[in-house]
Amino acid sequence: MSKRIMFTGGSGKAGKHVVQYLVDQGHQVLNIDTKPLDNPKVRTLITDITDSGQVFNAFSSYMGLHEFDPSLRAQPVDAVVHFAAIPRIMITPDNEVFRINTMGTYNVIEAAVKLGIKKVIVASSETTYGLVFANEPRNPVHFPLEEDYPVDPMDSYALSKICNEKTAQAFALRSGADIYAIRIGNVIEPHEYELFPKWFADPGFRKRIAWSYIDARDLGQIVDLAIHKDGLGFEIFNAANDETSSDLPTQELIDRFYPGVKVTRPMGEYESLLSNRKAREVLGFREQHSWRKYVGQK
Template sequence: MRIFLTGGSGKAGRHVVPYLLEQGHTVTNADRAPLGLAGVTDLDVELTDLGQVLSALRMPASFDELDEPREQAYDAIVHLAAVPAILLRPDNETYANNVVSTWNVLEAAAVLGIRKVVFASSETTYGICFARGERRPDYLPVDEEHPTVPEDAYATSKVVNETTARSVQRRTGADVYGLRINNVIEPHEYAEKFPGFVDDPAQRRRNIFAYIDVRDLAQAIDRCLATDDLGFEVFNIANAGHSVRASTSELIQQFYDGVEVRREMGEDETFFCIDKARRMLGYEPVHSWREELGQTAGG
């Protein structure tokens, strides 16, 4: 597929782009900073400017395409670009950037007839990650039906983006898939961070003790590109197990006493339920911190 990918130079994007290339896709990276990867055109695009987004989507993806007699359309947009968290910019800037850029990407797709958009939503939509004080899930495991009631500018922008995506999909009939992505972990971060998580699992409370290996995120995006005719859908994207050594029953006893557990769970099964992505996309994470660090459940 010919893919227009925003934010390809960011933490997730710089792993997603080469993965998609390996699957045979052609990728244009729309980012304010270049990725500098062979075979990928870097476009400096201000995504909060609808004119720039439309113009970029009509441009050739490479000089080689100048030999083609007609313009080539993009098959899909993967929208990862965003201010990625709170406390990086003033809240109003975070909200405005994330909402307007996503509106522009979706509107441009509608205008140009691009029939698939995959966009980054967030674990934060459930209102736990960036809340003041402690917030606990309404129930476990947290699936896509769980209420989304955030208090912060970042998570609220993501909830708004999901509403925008649903609206555009209803208007166009295209496939628009939102990924509620958990805490993204790069391979080098296992050795840096996870020994501390093992010693102090409370560090992971705001992430519902979950995480997503960036390589498995890339797989999830590719599965979205390969899966058609779902209309509008949102999917939790995480790895299969907890980000700590403590078991499900131990974590419930220590952190979630009194929270409804709606079904039997495995002793290392993520609280950030990925059943829907498995069922509808064929997503199956393959990486884990235990594998990376040579850890077992008991030691």
């Protein structure tokens, strides 16, 4: 069924593909971003999410001139998808990453809940597991990284994402809305598969992200499934493809780069260490874009 969706951060690397995926499923999307999106099917409302008034106003605005037509008058918003953020450390000073990401997310979730919107999908991050931006390379408590892991990052970006998950949980508890946080792995756009052979030649290069990846279009599928999955309250889902982004078996990656780290369950030969088991079992995710479709095998 077609949904009316407010999407923050749709002009960015991940957002533009997820927005396109949602439009392709027949949804109406308004992009809420400080920068325009070059997509003739989607309007952008230039909005700064760190300003609560702008967010409330944007979520209650027309999606386009067509909604001036009385028969197409604005309907309630079915879902908010929140991707707008500073997407890592070292783009802005650390305190700005924290301020923009936590304040922006608070404003988005609060406005959604107070306007009666029943579904909010929030972009969280694999960095919450604490490996990616650790000062020194660091071992996880165990593999695979699943949603019940005791997250303990030390950088301002991942910390902002943990705060955002707590904000989501608080508003879900308070309102009964469904608010799902997606811990997104390293996003791969279609043109980026050309980088894989270089990564295969230097298998240690992607150690900190535990060789995870999520195809940007498969991320679209996960977001769409989450939009359609009702009644869970607050939940966290990893977003990763089925296998790692390495051509080496998973156990070999652990033995070479994370020796001694405990593996808590049997894993597939090339299975992703950022587990997508919950997304598959609860949301019904089935990857469509394995790297093996796009990268020549040795």
